[in-house]
Amino acid sequence: MSEFDRLNDGIAWIDLSFVERDRTPLCAIEVGIRCHLAGMSLCEVSKFLEEYGIDRSHVAIHNWVHKADRQPISTVSVDQLAVDETMIRLHGQQFWLYGAVDPYTNEIFHVSLYPTATKQTARWFLTELHRRYQLDDVKFLVDDVDYLGPVLAEDGCRFQIIQHGNRNAIERVFWEIE
Incomplete structure (x- = not known):
C-alpha cells in the first residue's frame, strides 16, 4: 500500500458541527484534521499551522480529530x-x-x-x-x-x-x- 492510498477514504467533507467558538477558522481545523489523518503527528500539525499564524496546541488538534470522529488509518505491518x-x-x-x-x-x-x-x-x-x-x-x-x-x-x-x-x-x- 502506498503512502497516498490511505488518503483516498478521507476526501469526503469533514463534519465540523462540533465547533462551538470562532477561535480558529473552520478551514484551519479541517486542514489540521486532514494533516493528522495523512500521517503527521499532532505536534507536527501544530507547528505546520503555526507557519500560517494559527497557534494551537497538539491537545487542541487531538480534540478536533476526536470530536470529528476521525482517526488515522493504520498502515502498520508487524509480525x-x-x-x-x-x-x-x-x-x-x-x-x-x-x-x-x-x-x-x-x-x-x-x-x-x-x-x-x-x-x-x-x-x-x-x-x-x-x-x-x-x-x-x-x-x-x-x-x-x-x-x-x-x-x-x-x-x-x-x-x-x-x-x-x-x-x-x-x-x-x-x-x-x-
Whole structure:
C-alpha cells in the first residue's frame, strides 16, 4: 500500500458541527484534521499551522480529530507484538495499564487503563487493539500472566509465552511510564 492510498477514504467533507467558538477558522481545523489523518503527528500539525499564524496546541488538534470522529488509518505491518499489563498507582488508587508495543521499533500501538486485571479486561484491551489495527497474522508475545495467554488462546490468536528477548520492549515502556 502506498503512502497516498490511505488518503483516498478521507476526501469526503469533514463534519465540523462540533465547533462551538470562532477561535480558529473552520478551514484551519479541517486542514489540521486532514494533516493528522495523512500521517503527521499532532505536534507536527501544530507547528505546520503555526507557519500560517494559527497557534494551537497538539491537545487542541487531538480534540478536533476526536470530536470529528476521525482517526488515522493504520498502515502498520508487524509480525510480532509484545503485550503485557502492569499495576500502577494514580492518586493513591490501583489501576492496571495494558499495552502493546512493536518489539523491533518500541512503537507503542495501544494502551488502556482499567480498574482491575481480569480475563474480561484483557479481552476488552485485545478487542480495542484488533479494532484499531489489522492483526490477523500477528504473533503476540506475552509473559506467563494469568489472563492474556488464556484469552488469546480462547480467541484463536497466535501467541508465545516468553520471559525475555523481544518481549522486553513492553517492559521498557512500562518502566518509563512508572
